[in-house]
Amino acid sequence: MTREYPFERMRNIGVIAHIDAGKTTTTERILFYTGKTYKMGSVDDGTTVTDWMDQERERGITIVSAAITTEWKDYQINLIDTPGHIDFTAEVQRSLRVLDGGVVVFDGVQGVEPQSETVWRQADRYNVPRICFVNKLDRMGASYSYSIQTIREKLGANPLQMQIQIGKEADFKGVIDLLNMKAIFWKDEMGSEPVVEEIPADMLEDAKEQRAVLVERIAELDDNLVVKFLEGEEITVPELKAAIRHAVLTNTATPVFCGSSLKNKGVQLLLDAVIDYLPSPAEVPPVKGTDPHTEKEIVRNNSLDEPLCALIFKIVSDPYAGRMAYFRVYSGKLEQGVMAYNSSNQKKERVGRLIRVYADHREDLAEIGAGDIGAVLGLKNASTGDTICSAHDPIVLERIAFPEPVIFVAIEPKTLADQDKLANALQKLSEEDPTFRVHVDENTGQTIISGMGELHLEILVDRMMREFGVQANVGKPRVSFRETITRKVPKVDYKYAKQTGGHGQYGHVVFSMEPMEQGSGIKFENKITKGSVPTEYFKAVETGVKEAAEAGVIAGYPVTDVLVTFYDGSYHEVDSSEMAFKMAATFAFREGIEKGSPTLLQPIMGVEVVIPDEYLGDVLGQLSSRKAEITGMEPKPGNAQAVHANVPLAGMFGYATDLRSATQGRGVFSMEFSHYAPTTEEIKN
C-alpha cells in the first residue's frame, strides 16, 4: 500500500561498485530484508529482481538501472541500481545525478579496484554522500582492515572503521558494533535476524582500543566534540552519530561497514546505516537550473509548494508497460493526467500513468512529489536528461554529459521485413541509451551503430535480436578513429564558380584553420571584414564547414579539434546563393585539412590487469604485442600484480579471451577511455 512519507523519512540511494563486488547480491538482500521480495534472488541462479533482462540474467551483470521503492523501519527507500561495467559508466553517471546517497560495495578480497576508483571519482564529482560496505568477508583472503586501508590510500578518503569482524573467511560469524559495543551474530546463512550479544571476552580489549580510535577520529570532525574529547568527557552515541552524519553529508569522512551479502551477514546493519547516515531529500542542496528564456540561474527548493521540476534519468522500453520514463522530482509534484512541459525539447505532453515500482509489483499513483522517484508512462517525446516542469515557470536542469562512443559495427538486416524491425529497434534502444549512436554511412549505405565498448555493442545487438526479433548480419567491431590537423594553415582561399547557362553559381570564402586542444571539436568563428560577404550567407558557410567535418580526408572519419576562422571572401550580386557558399565552404575546409598535415587519432584506453605473479611475464608479453605502454605496476595481496598500461583500443579487441587462456581464468582486467592520440599506423581496422 502506498504511504506518504515526510521528506526526512525518505532516502534515494544507489548501490555502487566495481563489477562483481556484489552489488546485485547486496541489492537483492536489501529487498529481501525490507520485505518486498518473498523469495531471495540469486545472481548465480539467474533469479534476481533488479536484473530483469534476459541478457543480464545470462551474463550475470547489471546493465540497466532500475529504481525500486522499498521500506525499512518506517523509512521509504528508493533504491537505484547502478551498473559496474566500465562500458556503462554513462549509466553510473546518470544514476549518480539523481541519488542523494550511495552505498559503495567493495570486494573484501580485492579492496579498492580500479573501477571502484572511477566510480568513486564520479561520486565525488556529483558530491554524492556515501557509506561503504566491505563485502565477501566469507571469502578466502578477505580482510576488512586491508580494504579500509585501500579506501584510505587509493581513494584518499577518510574511512571510519565502524565494526570489527568476528571470525575470518569461512568462519566469519558476525561483527562488533563499535559505537554500541555489542557483538552481533548471524546464526545461519539463511537470512535470519541478527542476534545481539555481549562482546566475546577475548575480543573485548581490542574492541575497546578500536572504539577509542574511532571516537577520537569522529571527535576530530566536530569542533564541539573535540573539546569534550580533550577534556575527557564522555561523548554519547547520539552525539557520535550526529557527527558522522554531518561528516557524510559534507564528504569529510565515510563510515565503513562489513559483511557477506551472499551469506546473509551484515546487511540489516547496513540498512540501519543508510537511515542513520545518508541524507534525506531535504538535506541535499536545492537543485539549480536555468530559465530557458532569460538564461538566468534558478534555484528550486525541495518543496511541494514550489513549481514542478523533475529530471528524466532513464527511459526503458518495458515489454509490458511500454515506454517508461524514470524521473526524480526536485520541486512541486507531477500529477497524472496533466499537461507537463518538457523544457529541454519545448514540447508539451500529457502525463499518462504514474507508477511506483516495487520489487514484485507496480502501483499506480495520482501524483509523485518533491524528493521522490517514480516512472511515467506515455511521454512519447521525452528522452534521458530532459527536464519536465510547469510551462508557467519553466526551468532547464543541466543536461547529463555522456562520453563519445569509441567503437562501432556495421549491421545489415537480412530481409526487407527485418529492415523495419531494425529501424524500430534502433530507435527504441538509442532512446534508452544516449551512449548508443546510429548513423548511415554515406559511401556504403550501411547502418553503423556505435557505443562504448565491445560488450556494450554485443549486448545491444543481442537485445535487437531477442527483444525486437531482428535478423541481421553484424560486422566486426571497429575502432572509431578521428582526424585532425597538426599545423596551422593561415589561408585557404576557395572560389566556387559555375556557369551553367542562365544564372551562374558563385561563392567565395577565405578561411584560416588551426589545430585546437583535444576535445574541442570543430569551432567556427566568423571574423569577416564588413561587406565582403553578406550576412545572409553566413549560416550556409558554417553549415558547409560542419558537414565537411563529418568525414575527413584520410579515411573518412570525423574531423575534430580544428578552429576555422572565416575572415574574407566575395560575392556576386546575381549569381551568389546559399548553396554556392555552402559548397565553397565545404571545399575550402577539405583543402585546409589537406594542407594542415592531417593525422589520424586513435582512442587510447587506460587498462589495468591484475594477475597472480606467475603469469606476469606472459601477460606483459601479450600487452606489448598489443602495443601497450606500461605505465606502472604494483603488488596486490595474494601474490598478485596489477599492471597499468595505456593501450590503443584496437589492440584490446578479444583481449578478455586471451587473458583468460594465458592465466587459466585467474587474471582480471578493466579499461576505460583515456584520450585520443595520433597514430601513424595503417588502419587495419
Ligand SMILES: Nc1nc2c(ncn2[C@@H]2O[C@H](COP(=O)(O)OP(=O)(O)OP(=O)(O)O)[C@@H](O)[C@H]2O)c(=O)[nH]1
Ligand atoms: N563469497 C561471496 N560471494 C559473493 C558475495 N556477494 C556476492 N558474491 C558473488 O560474487 C559474484 C558477483 O556478485 P554480483 O552481486 O552479481 O556482483 P555485482 O557487483 O552486482 O556485479 P554486476 O551486477 O555484474 O555489476 C556472484 O557470483 C555472487 O554470488 C559474498 O558476500 N560472498
